[in-house]
Amino acid sequence: MKELDIKLNEHFGGKVVRKDLTKFVKGNAIVPIYVLEYLLGQYCATNDEETILQGVETVKNIISRNFVHRDEAQIIKSNVRERGSHRIIDKISVKLNDKQDQYEAFFANLGLNKIPISADVIREHQKLLSSGVWCILTLGYVMTDDRNATPWVIETIKPIQISISDLDEFKEGRTHFSKDEWMDVLLQTMGLNPDEFTFRSKLLQLTRLVPFVENNYNLIELGPKGTGKSHIFSELSPHGILISGGEVSKAKLFVNNSSGEIGLVGYWDVVAYDEFAGKSKTVDRGLVDIMKNYMANKSFSRGTQVYGASASMVFVGNTDHSVPYMLKHSNLFDALPKDYYDTAFLDRIHAYLPGWEVQKLRNEMFSSDYGFIVDYLAEILKELRKEDRTNEYSRYFELSDSITTRDKTAIIKTFAGLAKVIYPQGEVSQEDMKELLDFAIECRKRVKLQLQNMDETFEEVDFSYTIKETGERIEIDTLEVLEHLAPLKPIISEEINADVDSSPKVETKKEKVLASGQKIIRDNQTGISFKSLFGDYLVGATEIKLIDPYIRLPYQLRNFMEFAKLIAEKKDSDVEVKLHLVTSNNLDYIEGAREAFEQMTLSFESIGIIFTYEFDENIHDRSILLDNGWKILLGRGLDLWQKTGGWYDVNEYIQEKRLCKACEITIIKN
Numbered sequence: 001m002k003e004l005d006i007k008l009n010e011h012f013g014g015k016v017v018r019k020d021l022t023k024f025v026k027g028n029a030i031v032p033i034y035v036l037e038y039l040l041g042q043y044c045a046t047n048d049e050e051t052i053l054q055g056v057e058t059v060k061n062i063i064s065r066n067f068v069h070r071d072e073a074q075i076i077k078s079n080v081r082e083r084g085s086h087r088i089i090d091k092i093s094v095k096l097n098d099k100q101d102q103y104e105a106f107f108a109n110l111g112l113n114k115i116p117i118s119a120d121v122i123r124e125h126q127k128l129l130s131s132g133v134w135c136i137l138t139l140g141y142v143m144t145d146d147r148n149a150t151p152w153v154i155e156t157i158k159p160i161q162i163s164i165s166d167l168d169e170f171k172e173g174r175t176h177f178s179k180d181e182w183m184d185v186l187l188q189t190m191g192l193n194p195d196e197f198t199f200r201s202k203l204l205q206l207t208r209l210v211p212f213v214e215n216n217y218n219l220i221e222l223g224p225k226g227t228g229k230s231h232i233f234s235e236l237s238p239h240g241i242l243i244s245g246g247e248v249s250k251a252k253l254f255v256n257n258s259s260g261e262i263g264l265v266g267y268w269d270v271v272a273y274d275e276f277a278g279k280s281k282t283v284d285r286g287l288v289d290i291m292k293n294y295m296a297n298k299s300f301s302r303g304t305q306v307y308g309a310s311a312s313m314v315f316v317g318n319t320d321h322s323v324p325y326m327l328k329h330s331n332l333f334d335a336l337p338k339d340y341y342d343t344a345f346l347d348r349i350h351a352y353l354p355g356w357e358v359q360k361l362r363n364e365m366f367s368s369d370y371g372f373i374v375d376y377l378a379e380i381l382k383e384l385r386k387e388d389r390t391n392e393y394s395r396y397f398e399l400s401d402s403i404t405t406r407d408k409t410a411i412i413k414t415f416a417g418l419a420k421v422i423y424p425q426g427e428v429s430q431e432d433m434k435e436l437l438d439f440a441i442e443c444r445k446r447v448k449l450q451l452q453n454m455d456e457t458f459e460e461v462d463f464s465y466t467i468k469e470t471g472e473r474i475e476i477d478t479l480e481v482l483e484h485l486a487p488l489k490p491i492i493s494e495e496i497n498a499d500v501d502s503s504p505k506v507e508t509k510k511e512k513v514l515a516s517g518q519k520i521i522r523d524n525q526t527g528i529s530f531k532s533l534f535g536d537y538l539v540g541a542t543e544i545k546l547i548d549p550y551i552r553l554p555y556q557l558r559n560f561m562e563f564a565k566l567i568a569e570k571k572d573s574d575v576e577v578k579l580h581l582v583t584s585n586n587l588d589y590i591e592g593a594r595e596a597f598e599q600m601t602l603s604f605e606s607i608g609i610i611f612t613y614e615f616d617e618n619i620h621d622r623s624i625l626l627d628n629g630w631k632i633l634l635g636r637g638l639d640l641w642q643k644t645g646g647w648y649d650v651n652e653y654i655q656e657k658r659l660c661k662a663c664e665i666t667i668i669k670n
Contacts (some may be wrong), residue, residue, distance in 0.1 A: 001045060001187035004181055005370040006187075009047045009171040013374045017045055018052065018127075019191050022369035024395040025059045030457065033135045033235040035089070036373045038160045041373040055357040066136070068109040076110060078529070085140040085155055091133040092157070094122060094582070096261075097292035105468075106152060108132055108137075112460050115152045125159050130267035131241065131252075134160045140375060157164070165379035171425040179432060183422060189371030190232065196365045198642060198661050200357075200523030203439055207353055211270045212240065212381040212418030216298045217413055218348055220447075222277060223334060223355015229316040237378035240270035248273070251286050254294070255302045258289040265294065269382060272333070277317030277335035288339050295348035310385070316355075323356050326485045331450040343455045350410035351443035352450075353481065357524040359659070362645060380605075383581045384424060393437050396430045396469065402462040407444055414440035441476040483527050512536060514630070523662040526641060530566050530590040530656035531666050534624070534632050536544045543627040547582045548637035549619050553588040557596050559638040562655065564600070568607040569577040579604070581613040590615065620635065635663035 008016050012287035021035045021044055029036075039062055044053030068076050068090045071240070080086040080668050082475070090563050091108035094117055102112040103122050116606070117128075127133050140153035150228040174182060183202050184194035190205060197205065209232070211217045221229050234242040241264060252273070254263045264271050294300040299308045319326070320335045330375045333346060333387075340346075389410040399408060418436045419428060428436075464475040514537060521528055538544070544567060551560050564579060597613045604611040641658040644651040651657040 002369065005047070007176065007181070008185055008370050011176050013371055014039075014045045016370045017041055017373050019188060020055055020365075021052070024056050025063055027063060029063050029069070031063075031089070032066060032134065032238075032549065033303075034378065035160050036063075036236055037373045038375045040488065041375065045373065047370070053197040069396060070109045072109070073110050077112075080139050080152075081141045084142075085138050086485065087138050089134065089160075091132045091447060092128060092135045092137070093130065094128040096129075101111065108154070112152055115154060117154050117157070118256070119262065121154075121157055125157075127159065127267050129261075130264060133238065145570075148534065160375070165376060165383060167424075169381060170380050174243075174423075174425045176425075177454075179422065185423065186608055187371075188367045188369050189313065189374060189377055189570055190236065191367055191371070193365055193367045193369075196362075196643065198255045198523045198659075200439075201359070201642075201659075202351060203435075206421050207351065207414070207418065207439075209236075209381065209421050209441070210351075210414060211272075211314050211383040212237055212378070213420040214312060214413050215310040215644065216295075217417060218295050218310040218314075219312070219353060220276075220349050220351070221353035221355045222317050222319050222332065222465040222583045223358060224360065225318050226360040227355055227358040228361050229275045229358075230272065231354055233274075233314060237270070239268060239378055239380065239382055240374065242272045242274050243269045244274055248287070249292055253287065254300045255289055255305075255307060257302050260634070262309075265300075265309040266307070266381070268311050269385065270312045270313035270314060271558050273317065275317055276315040276340075277319065278337055279335065281318075281337040283337050283339035285339050285564060288345055292342075292345050292348060293337050293540045295345075297657065304620070305662060308565050315349075319356065323480050327480065327484050331449050332455070333406060333455045340508065341454075343451050343458070344646050346447065346454075347406060347451055349447050350568040351414045351440070352446040353443065354446065357479070358658070359642070360435070360645065373560075380424075382420075387420060389419050389426075392416065392419060392428070393433060394465065396433060397437060398466045400462045400464045400469055401489060402465075407448060407461055411437075411440045414443055423503060434467075434474075438476055440476070441465070442478050446478045446480075448514065449481070479522055479525055482522070521660050521665070523660065525660045526658065527656050528636075528658075530563055531569075532656075533600070534667060535566055535570060537626065537628075537632060537667060538567055539629040541567075541571075541577065541626040541630075542575060543578045545580045545582065546623075546638075547619055547625070547626040548622050548634070548639075550580065550637055550639055551583040551654060552585055552593045555641075555643060556639055557593075559640070563638055564604055564607075564609055566614045567609060571608065573608070576608050576610055578610045579610070580635050581611070582616050582619060584614065584617050584619055585615050592598045629670055631664040631668050633664075633668070635665065636661060 017037055017040045021040050022033055025036055025040065037058070039059045040055065043058045044052050066087050066089050068088050075084065076088060078383060088110065093106045093108070094103050094650070095106070097104050097114070099451060103117045103119055105117045106113050106114070122128060135157050137157035138155040140155045141151050142153055143151045177185065178434055183206065186209070187194040187197065187202055192205065194202065195442070207219070211219055230242055233240050243264070251257070252263050254265060256263070294309070295313060298310065299306055299650065301307070315334060316394070322333070323652065326332050326334050335340060345410050373451065392413055393412065399411070402410070415436050418440065441463050448461055448518050452460065464473055466473050546563070550556055560581070567577055567579060581597070601611045622634040624632040624634065626632070638659055640660060640663060641655070644658060646652065
């Protein structure tokens with residue numbers, strides 16, 4: 001068991017579970033993960049392997065005996081009749097029959113309708129009145145002489161959720177973890193392997209939790225298929241509901257005028273719209289108008305009455321085109337249905353999560369380590385909704401005066417939500433707070449830039465802030481604009497050389513002039529290659545020394561081969577270049593690395609590179625020393641990029657298509 005798992009079990013014993021257990025117990029049951037982890041939490045919330053194995057078998061038996069499969073509904077009914085009662089797991093919704101003056105339950109999988117249920121149960125669990133809640137219940141069968149009466153009786157019922165959670169205990173437990181450890185714990189809770197994610201990629205995933213901790217928070221995420229956009233909203237919490245974007249009406253979402261029954265926003269903390277994009281989709285324009293008012297004012301009116309609610313709205317969908325195409329030919333809202341392609345509606349969005357930055361989920365990206373029982377975390381997140389941390393940033397920072405009230409509200413709600421998720425204990429340093437504020441501003445600026453593109457009446461906004469302590473002004477840009485509309489500028493400048501006697505008709509010659517400088521690369525940035533970073537500085541060098549402690553894993557060896565290829569491209573064909581590598585290694589990798597380097601030695605000779613290497617366990621810095629007078633300081637060495645999807649991923653072969661890790665490259669005259 002790794003150190004973080006031990007620490008998690010130590011401080012949150014009984015509230016964590018190993019995340020790979022759900023696949024062992026799920027079988028063919030179509031049931032959310034929070035239902036499975038609720039059961040696993042009863043029997044497997046431990047790090048004792050024998051107890052876990054016994055618990056998994058117990059849960060498998062419970063699912064086998066009690067979960068209602070639709071195609072086995074008649075068998076379950078027969079078991080209830082023959083035994084008199086039977087414990088089942090099913091999704092239950094309840095409606096009021098005002099003619100009979102009684103509440104009636106509807107069973108999603110068992111297929112039973114209009115089964116009387118106690119009003120006391122409804123008063124305790126009002127969410128049953130919405131579109132359905134997973135429950136564990138004992139269903140009885142009592143035949144009476146009254147042929148009009150149903151024989152089915154709900155003897156006991158318990159919605160699957162932990163009703164008691166100690167927020168103070170949770171906050172105290174958080175104090176034992178660093179920021180990075182805590183973010184990893186949350187990713188593992190979501191079923192993800194944090195080792196496969198950069199800091200920014202983790203932040204993107206955790207932003208999906210903000211609607212669960214912030215009231216009336218409006219989030220949109222558009223991107224490619226297969227990145228897990230909707231998973232969290234259907235599987236993580238019993239307080240969120242995922243609906244198809246085309247399967248919602250005014251009555252279902254807000255209030256039914258004929259019955260006066262409140263819709264989904266009255267019962268759920270988060271209402272998420274799956275498959276929200278699609279230009280050809282037809283949408284009720286009246287629904288869009290009500291949503292605009294609700295998203296702006298937290299209220300809605302149907303008929304003569306005004307209602308209020310606190311449900312957050314989340315919109316997830318797939319994009320139709322690449323980001324460069326959308327930025328050049330349309331905008332990042334291009335894929336939305338016509339009626340939602342409305343600047344007044346979109347201006348209510350607090351944050352636009354760049355789904356194109358989220359990598360498609362691969363097997364190695366899923367976790368088999370420990371995380372919170374998701375139902376436990378869901379209750380904690382619900383408790384955190386009661387806290388207000390929107391003004392916390394103002395202790396250190398002051399937003400630009402040109403930021404409108406709506407923009408400011410969006411920024412501080414995203415900031416506050418992330419602060420609750422990552423720092424629930426309330427202690428946040430200025431540096432950590434800056435990370436969240438930068439990201440929150442970027443998420444809102446992404447919305448505003450697209451609105452300005454769609455409607456020229458939207459004025460430009462200065463999305464900057466000032467650090468109170470130093471007076472330094474920080475301006476925030478969105479990553480896709482830096483990549484595609486304002487790409488990383490080369491340090492190299494161009495000078496015009498012209499003969500003094502030349503006439504205006506004579507063309508002048510431009511020469512590249514190399515200069516010292518620094519390039520800052522952000523997490524998830526694309527368009528970066530060795531050639532664009534420092535290719536021109538290799539010209540004329542005949543002796544090159546690369547110092548990089550981490551040239552051992554397959555992708556690191558690939559990067560080194562690509563570096564050698566660039567050297568070959570930049571040297572004259574009749575010149576030999578000496579390339580010396582200084583790296584470190586350990587017993588697990590050293591033999592494999594030595595074998596790879598020996599093969600490279602022979603291979604590089606054919607392209608005019610004389611390759612030598614040495615192992616030095618004491619090196620830490622990463623740099624390239626060139627005998628032409630330049631020194632390149634590499635923040636991460638050659639390890640600039642995140643992992644690709646493997647041999648069949650085009651990113652494996654094109655450096656510019658790979659997602660970067662955050663780092664700095666500094667070039668100085670040696």
